[in-house]
Structures are given as structure tokens and as C-alpha cells.
Amino acid sequence: DIQMTQSPTSLSASVGDRVTITCQASQDINNYLNWYQQKPGKAPKLLIYDASTLETGVPGRFSGSGSGADFTFTISSLQPEDIATYFCQQFQSLPFTFGPGTKVDI
Amino acid sequence: EVRLVESGGGLVQPGGSLRLSCAASGFTFSRYWMHWVRQVPGKGLVWVSRISPDGSSTFYADSVRGRFTVSRDSAENTLFLQMNSLQAEDTALYFCTRDKGCSTSTCQGNWFDPWGQGTQVTVSS
Numbered sequence: 001d002i003q004m005t006q007s008p009t010s011l012s013a014s015v016g017d018r019v020t021i022t023c024q025a026s027q028d029i030n031n032y033l034n035w036y037q038q039k040p041g042k043a044p045k046l047l048i049y050d051a052s053t054l055e056t057g058v059p060g061r062f063s064g065s066g067s068g069a070d071f072t073f074t075i076s077s078l079q080p081e082d083i084a085t086y087f088c089q090q091f092q093s094l095p096f097t098f099g100p101g102t103k104v105d106i
Numbered sequence: 107e108v109r110l111v112e113s114g115g116g117l118v119q120p121g122g123s124l125r126l127s128c129a130a131s132g133f134t135f136s137r138y139w140m141h142w143v144r145q146v147p148g149k150g151l152v153w154v155s156r157i158s159p160d161g162s163s164t165f166y167a168d169s170v171r172g173r174f175t176v177s178r179d180s181a182e183n184t185l186f187l188q189m190n191s192l193q194a195e196d197t198a199l200y201f202c203t204r205d206k207g208c209s210t211s212t213c214q215g216n217w218f219d220p221w222g223q224g225t226q227v228t229v230s231s
Contacts, residue, residue, distance in 0.1 A: 034217045036151075043201055043221035044151065050215055087151055091207075091216035095167045096141075098151040 002026050002090050006099035013106065019075040021102045023066075023088035031067045032092040038101075039084045047086075048073070080106060108132040108220050110202050115225030122192050122229070128185040128202030128222055136160075136180040139205035141218060142187050144198035144227075154200070155187065159210050169195070192229045199224040 003026040013019050023033065031051035036044040046055045048064040051071055061076045075082055083106055088099040114126040128140075142154040155166045155176040164176050175188040185202050201224045207215035 032215060036218075043223055044218070045221070046206070046217055046219035049207065049217035055217075055219065089151070089218075094156075094165050096153040096216060098153070100150045 001095055002029060002092060002097050004088055004090055004097050004099040006086075006088060006102050008102060009100070010103040010105065013078050013104070015078055015080060015106060017078045019078050019082075019104060021073040021086055021088075021104075023071040023073065023099050025069045025071075025090055025092070027092075028068050029090045029092035032090055033064075033066070033071050034089045034091065035062075035064055035073050036087045036089065037082075037084045038087065044087065075104075078104070078106065108204070110204065110220055110222035112200065112202055112222040112225035115200065115227045117228045117230065118192055119231050120193060120229055123188070123190045124192065124227060126187040126189065126200055126202075126225055126227070128187075130183045130185065130204070133204070135178075135183040137209045137211065139208045139216075140176075140178065140185045141203050141205060142176060142185075143201045143203060143218070143221075144196075145201065145224070146198050152198070156205070157185070189227070192227075194229050197227060197229050199226050 005024045033051045035048040038044040052064045063074045065072050085101045085103045087101045109131045111129045141156045157164050157176045173191045177186045201221050203218040203221045206219040207217045
């Protein structure tokens with residue numbers, strides 16, 4: 001199975017800050033990576049697919065980059081409503097696997 | 107509105123069984139691959155199973171293979187997860203989700219949207 005790691009585990013930032021989360025796969029996954037946002041008590045929500053494609057309706061302050069085994073997720077200007085846990089997920093091969101998550105606080 | 111609603115969770119003793127359902131609406135259910143993902147509260151997401159649009163192809167995580175069976179009824183727009191020989195480690199919130207990237211018309215990848223609200227499964231004596 002492909003193992004996914006994320007860093008940091010959690011972070012605290014201020015409104016307007018640039019926030020960056022990294023995700024690393026245990027092997028080359030091309031650009032087969034997605035990012036999800038999960039708010040407390042809610043289901044995950046797709047933000048970015050194919051490493052860098054913004055899902056329809058998702059604010060432009062969210063972005064993703066990377067390929068191979070190393071990926072980055074960025075919130076360009078943190079907003080109060082962005083308080084959530086963010087997960088990466090690979091779809092290079094089954095079983096699909098998720099990163100452990102990064103909790104973002106203000 | 108594209109929507110998924112899970113049901114069927116509950117408290118069950120070790121070794122018991124449960125059948126989860128996921129009612130789909132707002133999209134052509136029969137065109138999409140569907141998945142089950144589970145989450146222990148406060149923990150990460152774990153992919154459990156997937157099923158093809160026509161139900162002919164299924165795949166499972168090692169931890170549930172041989173105990174869980176995924177199926178679907180396109181006439182009723184419903185996804186199922188039959189869970190047998192349940193263990194304490196199966197305790198989690200179970201989500202169903204649509205594979206938005208992969209349908210009968212195109213398969214560009216596997217990304218999950220939307221997700222249901224989840225149904226809680228607790229295995230305990």
C-alpha cells in the first residue's frame with residue numbers, strides 16, 4: 001500500500017496568513033493526488049484534484065502543486081471559515097490512501 | 107442537488123452483522139463508481155471499498171476483505187455495505203461517496219464528491 005504523510009500535524013495562523021501544508025507519498029504517484037477539507041462534525045469536502053485542479057466553486061485562495069511524491073497545499077490568505085482539518089489522498093493505486101490530516105486553527 | 111444519505115448504523119456485538127445503506131439523489135447513480143470510507147472520530151480517513159457502476163467489479167481494503175460486501179441497486183439509487191463478523195476495530199463513522207472522476211462516460215481519475223453525512227457503527231459487548 002502507498003503510505004501518505006503530512007506535515008505539520010497541526011498549525012495555528014492568523015487571518016490573512018499564507019498557510020502551507022505538505023504531503024508526501026511513499027512512492028511516485030504522478031499527479032494522482034487530491035485534497036479535502038473536513039470541518040468539525042461534517043463530511044469531507046473535495047477542494048483540489050489531480051494535485052492542482054481547483055474543484056468548481058472552491059475559492060481561489062486554495063491551491064495545490066507538486067508531482068511525483070511531494071505535494072503542497074496552500075491557502076493564500078487564511079479566512080476564519082477555513083478552520084478545518086485538511087487531508088491529502090492518493091489514487092495512483094488501490095487501496096486508495098489518505099494522509100493523517102493537518103488541523104488548521106486560528 | 108447531488109446528495110448522499112447513509113443509514114443503518116448502530117451498536118452491534120462483536121461477531122455481529124450490520125447492513126449500511128446510502129441513498130443517492132440528484133445525479134445518475136448508475137453511471138458512477140461508488141465508495142465507502144470510514145473514520146474513527148478524531149482520526150483519519152480510511153478507504154474501505156468501491157464498486158463499479160454496474161456492480162460487477164468490487165474491491166476491498168485488506169482489513170475488511172472476506173467480511174464486508176459492497177453492492178448497489180440502481181433501480182433504487184442505493185448503495186449498500188453488508189458487514190459481517192464485525193470487530194471492535196470496525197467501530198467508526200462510515201461515509202459513502204461518489205467517485206466524481208470516474209463514470210461510465212469518462213474516467214480521468216478518482217476523486218470523491220460529494221460525501222454523505224456518515225452513519226456511526228459501534229462494535230462493543
